[in-house]
Amino acid sequence: MLSKLRDPSEKTLALLLLAPAFLLLLMIVVYPIGKLVYNSVYAVDKNGVFLGLQNYIDVVQDPLFWNATKNTLLITLVTVPGALIVGLGLALLANLPFKRKWPVRLSLLLPWALPLSFAGLIFAWFFHTEYGVVNDVLRRLGLQSEPTSWLLKPNWAMAAICLTVIWKTSSFMALILLAGLQMIPKSLYEAAEVDGASRWQQFWQITIPMLMPSIIVALIFRTITALQTFDIPYTMTRGGPGEATETLAMLIHKYTIDYSDISFGSTLAVFMFVISLFVTGFYLKQIGKNAQ
Amino acid sequence: MNPTGIWSSPALRWIAAGMVVFNGFFPAVWILFTSLKTEAELVQKPITWWPSNPMLDNYVKAFTDQPLLTYLKNSLVVACGATALSLVVAAFAAYAIARLNLKRRQLILTCIVASSMFPLVTLLVPIFETMRALGWLNTYIALILPYVVLNMPVCTLVLVSFFQSIPRDLENAAMIDGCTRMGALWRVVVPLAAPGVFTAGILAFVNSWDEFLLALSLNSSPAVRTLPVGIALYQGEFTFPWPIISAALIVAIVPVAILIALFQERVVGGLTQGGLKG
Numbered sequence: 001m002l003s004k005l006r007d008p009s010e011k012t013l014a015l016l017l018l019a020p021a022f023l024l025l026l027m028i029v030v031y032p033i034g035k036l037v038y039n040s041v042y043a044v045d046k047n048g049v050f051l052g053l054q055n056y057i058d059v060v061q062d063p064l065f066w067n068a069t070k071n072t073l074l075i076t077l078v079t080v081p082g083a084l085i086v087g088l089g090l091a092l093l094a095n096l097p098f099k100r101k102w103p104v105r106l107s108l109l110l111p112w113a114l115p116l117s118f119a120g121l122i123f124a125w126f127f128h129t130e131y132g133v134v135n136d137v138l139r140r141l142g143l144q145s146e147p148t149s150w151l152l153k154p155n156w157a158m159a160a161i162c163l164t165v166i167w168k169t170s171s172f173m174a175l176i177l178l179a180g181l182q183m184i185p186k187s188l189y190e191a192a193e194v195d196g197a198s199r200w201q202q203f204w205q206i207t208i209p210m211l212m213p214s215i216i217v218a219l220i221f222r223t224i225t226a227l228q229t230f231d232i233p234y235t236m237t238r239g240g241p242g243e244a245t246e247t248l249a250m251l252i253h254k255y256t257i258d259y260s261d262i263s264f265g266s267t268l269a270v271f272m273f274v275i276s277l278f279v280t281g282f283y284l285k286q287i288g289k290n291a292q
Numbered sequence: 293m294n295p296t297g298i299w300s301s302p303a304l305r306w307i308a309a310g311m312v313v314f315n316g317f318f319p320a321v322w323i324l325f326t327s328l329k330t331e332a333e334l335v336q337k338p339i340t341w342w343p344s345n346p347m348l349d350n351y352v353k354a355f356t357d358q359p360l361l362t363y364l365k366n367s368l369v370v371a372c373g374a375t376a377l378s379l380v381v382a383a384f385a386a387y388a389i390a391r392l393n394l395k396r397r398q399l400i401l402t403c404i405v406a407s408s409m410f411p412l413v414t415l416l417v418p419i420f421e422t423m424r425a426l427g428w429l430n431t432y433i434a435l436i437l438p439y440v441v442l443n444m445p446v447c448t449l450v451l452v453s454f455f456q457s458i459p460r461d462l463e464n465a466a467m468i469d470g471c472t473r474m475g476a477l478w479r480v481v482v483p484l485a486a487p488g489v490f491t492a493g494i495l496a497f498v499n500s501w502d503e504f505l506l507a508l509s510l511n512s513s514p515a516v517r518t519l520p521v522g523i524a525l526y527q528g529e530f531t532f533p534w535p536i537i538s539a540a541l542i543v544a545i546v547p548v549a550i551l552i553a554l555f556q557e558r559v560v561g562g563l564t565q566g567g568l569k570g
Contacts, residue, residue, distance in 0.1 A: 016384075018385050024441055028415070032422070033418075035422075090312055096305055104309055104313065106316070107317060108316060111319075112563075113548050114319075117523075118523070122320075122323055122541065131339050133322060133341075175563055176564060228412065228413045230413060252414070256416060256509070262421065
């Protein structure tokens with residue numbers, strides 16, 4: 001037995017090595033998914049009465065749910081393309097032949113490594129009505145006579161949050177796209193040059209098509225994380241003013257942790273899961289179409 | 293783009309580099325300036341850009357008015373614990389997937405990566421319940437276990453590709469020379485995979501250091517708050533203590549900034565291999 005343990009067969013060894021990963025996934029992912037569905041149809045906090053679909057009906061009739069869904073989708077629709085465009089710009093600039101590469105590389109890594117919640121706090125200070133640098137710059141440029149109360153007006157608060165999310169996430173986009181840019185063979189551009197293609201043509205005919213795989217990977221991950229947006233609105237506005245910037249993730253957190261309504265929070269999570277699945281599925285289908 | 297054309301001009305290259313550096317550094321630099329200003333200077337109008345009288349009082353206050361040292365310790369324990377455990381779990385799984393004679397190894401890898409990329413927010417409720425049932429709310433382990441799952445995709449992907457890059461013959465040679473398989477793993481594969489383990493470790497550390505939602509929901513007691521949660525909840529009763537917050541932010545940013553500055557190339561390599569973080 002001892003010798004068997006010291007030199008187990010390949011199959012035993014493989015199972016032993018995979019066991020910790022699978023046990024953890026079972027505890028943190030698989031069991032919770034089942035528990036989520038259970039919670040949503042039983043009143044777990046009130047003697048476990050079977051509720052059937054009552055929670056689902058309540059969610060659909062809850063204006064806060066639709067408000068949070070609208071905000072989440074709006075943030076996703078604005079910040080994913082926004083981060084892609086800014087990230088592509090940063091990647092193109094960072095790909096220039098600099099003698100020293102580290103300052104530019106570190107400038108892309110720093111926002112990536114910064115916690116989302118810190119980005120939220122820092123930008124909340126930037127957008128401060130009285131002492132924020134944003135209003136100061138706008139005033140100096142003569143674009144503003146009265147200071148804007150960025151975080152106190154629904155539309156401005158949403159705009160400030162989207163800008164912050166774009167700043168924070170575009171660096172990750174840029175790092176992924178930069179790696180893609182560096183893999184494009186130089187000879188393609190040389191050949192295009194010989195054929196007399198303009199820089200603009202080169203960009204659309206060579207750079208973008210060659211970069212497509214990286215763009216798709218970056219878009220998928222950015223979309224999945226955008227749907228889960230929590231940290232930045234939480235630290236900037238706490239979902240306010242009113243519920244103008246409340247996302248689905250914040251609503252789940254509010255019901256579960258603040259109101260201790262496990263059943264309703266779980267039902268919301270099921271809805272959010274379905275939305276994520278739908279969006280991710282849509283992407284994968286589009287990629288499948290492109291691949292053909 | 294190719295190196296010829298308008299960008300061959302050094303002046304324009306300087307402008308390009310300046311734009312990227314400004315975009316990356318401005319927020320941190322602005323917070324650094326804010327942290328050096330007095331409260332009186334901060335509420336001056338129009339606002340000053342450069343601190344007229346730089347001082348370190350806010351840093352002292354950040355540590356004395358608020359339990360910043362406790363938050364720092366909590367973040368270090370949670371991030372280091374999660375990183376160590378992530379590496380062990382992911383290295384085991386990655387070795388099995390990369391090296392052992394397994395059927396459906398691709399399927400196993402996909403399962404691990406896909407299930408750990410599951411939107412964590414949706415699992416918040418049951419994870420909260422599980423930790424409450426186990427009596428683990430407000431303990432380090434309540435955060436460490438989910439963070440290991442959070443780190444699993446990137447760590448497993450980076451390590452699988454590293455294990456695959458180590459020639460199998462080296463391991464076979466060690467076994468012919470009388471090593472057991474475990475001996476070969478320990479003496480040959482582990483030392484050679486060290487750079488990969490290191491890369492995966494940095495990514496896992498940054499991920500764990502940054503996490504907010506679970507830390508906020510599972511560890512609400514001030515004694516076990518991590519830095520992101522602790523600093524975000526500074527905002528007290530009436531006013532938001534911006535100078536102290538700024539000092540605390542700088543204290544929290546510097547360790548990670550040094551880490552990524554020292555190991556930039558590894559971090560970028562690891563990220564593009566399997567980095568999945570917004």
